Amino acid sequence: MRSGARSMAILGLVALMVSAGSLFVGPVRIRPVELVEALRAREYGSLAWQIVVHQRLPRIILGFVAGGCLAVAGAAFQGLLGNPLATPYTLGLSGGSALGAVLALWVPHIVGVAGPAPPALLGALITAVAVYLLAVRRSGLRSEDLILAGVTIGFFCSAMVLLVRYLASPHQVVLMDRWLMGGLEQIGFRQLSGILPYAGAGVAMLLACHRELDQVAFGQDLAAGRGVSVPALQRLVYMAGTIGTAAVVSVAGPIAFVGLIVPHTLRRIVGFSHGILLPSCFLGGAVFLVCCDAVARSVLAPAELPVGIITAGIGGPFFLFLLLRSSRLPRSPR
Amino acid sequence: MTQILISARNMRVRRNGFTLRIDRVDLSQREVLGIIGPNGSGKSTLLRAVSGLLPLHSGAVSICGQDLRNLERKTLAGLIGFLPQDVPLLYPYSVTDTVLLGRYPRLREWERVGVRDREAAAAAMEMTDVADLAHRRIDRLSGGELRRVLLASVLAQEPRVLLLDEPLAGLDIHHSTVFAAALRGLAAQGLGAVLVTHDLSIASLYCDRLLLLVGGEVVACGTPDTVLSPEILASVYGDSVMVMPHPETARPTVVPRYVQCDALERP
Numbered sequence: 001m002r003s004g005a006r007s008m009a010i011l012g013l014v015a016l017m018v019s020a021g022s023l024f025v026g027p028v029r030i031r032p033v034e035l036v037e038a039l040r041a042r043e044y045g046s047l048a049w050q051i052v053v054h055q056r057l058p059r060i061i062l063g064f065v066a067g068g069c070l071a072v073a074g075a076a077f078q079g080l081l082g083n084p085l086a087t088p089y090t091l092g093l094s095g096g097s098a099l100g101a102v103l104a105l106w107v108p109h110i111v112g113v114a115g116p117a118p119p120a121l122l123g124a125l126i127t128a129v130a131v132y133l134l135a136v137r138r139s140g141l142r143s144e145d146l147i148l149a150g151v152t153i154g155f156f157c158s159a160m161v162l163l164v165r166y167l168a169s170p171h172q173v174v175l176m177d178r179w180l181m182g183g184l185e186q187i188g189f190r191q192l193s194g195i196l197p198y199a200g201a202g203v204a205m206l207l208a209c210h211r212e213l214d215q216v217a218f219g220q221d222l223a224a225g226r227g228v229s230v231p232a233l234q235r236l237v238y239m240a241g242t243i244g245t246a247a248v249v250s251v252a253g254p255i256a257f258v259g260l261i262v263p264h265t266l267r268r269i270v271g272f273s274h275g276i277l278l279p280s281c282f283l284g285g286a287v288f289l290v291c292c293d294a295v296a297r298s299v300l301a302p303a304e305l306p307v308g309i310i311t312a313g314i315g316g317p318f319f320l321f322l323l324l325r326s327s328r329l330p331r332s333p334r
Numbered sequence: 335m336t337q338i339l340i341s342a343r344n345m346r347v348r349r350n351g352f353t354l355r356i357d358r359v360d361l362s363q364r365e366v367l368g369i370i371g372p373n374g375s376g377k378s379t380l381l382r383a384v385s386g387l388l389p390l391h392s393g394a395v396s397i398c399g400q401d402l403r404n405l406e407r408k409t410l411a412g413l414i415g416f417l418p419q420d421v422p423l424l425y426p427y428s429v430t431d432t433v434l435l436g437r438y439p440r441l442r443e444w445e446r447v448g449v450r451d452r453e454a455a456a457a458a459m460e461m462t463d464v465a466d467l468a469h470r471r472i473d474r475l476s477g478g479e480l481r482r483v484l485l486a487s488v489l490a491q492e493p494r495v496l497l498l499d500e501p502l503a504g505l506d507i508h509h510s511t512v513f514a515a516a517l518r519g520l521a522a523q524g525l526g527a528v529l530v531t532h533d534l535s536i537a538s539l540y541c542d543r544l545l546l547l548v549g550g551e552v553v554a555c556g557t558p559d560t561v562l563s564p565e566i567l568a569s570v571y572g573d574s575v576m577v578m579p580h581p582e583t584a585r586p587t588v589v590p591r592y593v594q595c596d597a598l599e600r601p
Contacts, residue, residue: 211438221420225386226491227408227411229407267425272425272427
């Protein structure tokens with residue numbers, strides 16, 4: 001317990017330092033001194049101030065919240081469904097939001113009104129509801145049904161995305177591909193404030209379920225015998241994880257691997273109790289995505305790489321390294 | 335004085351076209367009730383219904399004098415400790431953490447684990463003789479150790495009744511005996527226990543009364559001597575078993591008969 005609090009304090013400190021440090025990473029070189037000077041002289045029009053406060057700050061906040069939200073939702077889904085590969089993102093949500101965004105980019109008068117974010121959010125929520133309705137039974141959710149339904153609907157949506165790309169004009173296809181790669185760059189404080197309530201509510205609801213998630217790790221029967229209302233827990237976790245992830249994906253596009261790699265890595269460090277694991281995942285996911293975004297905007301400067309390429313490019317091999325080193329993912333013995 | 339912990343009257347539970355009928359069963363303090371019967375006879379259904387996991391179709395079950403239907407889930411979990419047959423181990427928690435998770439029904443909404451909870455967990459681990467495993471990971475335990483750790487986690491709930499669904503499945507004869515003896519010790523301290531098992535000889539030695547279920551109906555209920563009679567056993571299990579007195583206690587002990595394969599008669 002005490003060691004858990006200590007690793008969380010360390011993680012929090014790292015998250016703060018990484019976020020502050022990455023304000024000064026990017027194609028334009030800006031030293032902290034310039035910012036302090038601008039602040040002292042009250043010159044809020046200076047280039048350094050404009051770039052750091054209006055360009056980099058919102059995207060760092062978005063990266064922080066998005067990474068944290070994806071990681072917490074992944075950890076909670078893996079615990080709830082007893083499957084190491086489960087995340088809201090892999091259960092059809094990414095496919096649904098991509099289909100929504102691509103459809104909106106294909107039929108431009110929708111984009112003219114609102115941009116791809118609202119249709120992406122709508123697509124994500126529709127697939128989430130469809131997956132839930134396909135998997136729910138009178139006795140509650142069966143984890144195998146949910147995973148099968150999610151993966152199937154995800155593939156269906158991917159096929160529809162390919163169809164739309166095939167029918168669209170080359171100019172539209174470029175826009176679609178850019179969205180499908182995922183990124184944090186096109187965001188201002190207004191869009192950020194639009195998703196923060198959803199992401200915040202999702203994360204808060206998941207954190208509040210930590211004791212019940214520990215109980216269902218020993219099976220639904222034992223949990224129910226201890227007084228956990230398992231169907232209610234499943235509904236709450238599914239809804240909270242979906243809302244948070246859908247909000248993030250609608251503005252940042254699909255960002256792969258955060259919900260897998262962060263929880264699995266942190267279980268090795270802080271242990272398996274969700275009371276420590278979930279908040280650690282929020283901080284760890286935040287650090288991971290903020291770092292990946294800093295790499296994305298500096299490695300090919302002045303061009304920018306889509307952050308989805310970095311998360312999967314760093315995350316995939318690292319995940320395999322962990323897998324090979326431990327020779328197995330956490331799972332039930334026998 | 336001994337108190338009636340569970341009393342079931344005219345209980346009916348329906349599940350996937352199967353009906354369990356129990357007209358009258360009581361469990362008192364310091365008593366171990368064994369539930370025996372062939373596969374699919376409704377043993378698990380009975381435990382799950384009394385634990386509140388399955389709804390009653392009709393009839394009444396009272397737990398420590400309170401109607402099962404009116405009991406809140408967490409209140410019920412403070413009276414009944416249910417150990418299911420299959421307990422998947424998703425994550426390798428430590429033994430101490432696993433036992434502490436049993437305190438869940440005793441904690442209020444935002445309450446954290448405190449001194450009182452740690453004491454209860456430590457006492458539960460003493461009772462099932464797993465205190466020396468405290469820092470081990472549960473995925474590194476033997477089958478017998480794991481069963482006793484899970485029993486300790488259920489005991490940490492501080493229930494009045496234990497409902498154990500085949501806790502002896504997969505255990506060797508030594509660990510089965512140790513587990514059953516531990517259960518006897520817990521009953522001596524005032525708990526009531528219901529033990530579902532396929533091990534008729536262990537049930538005979540360590541249970542006060544046996545309830546024999548076949549196809550959802552009670553075939554016999556009473557002391558091991560009356561329930562494990564050769565006639566009743568033959569009617570349920572066919573002629574492949576025989577009964578003899580236990581050399582130490584003279585209680586009935588069930589042993590397989592030597593049958594040549596063409597002579598086997600189906601029950």
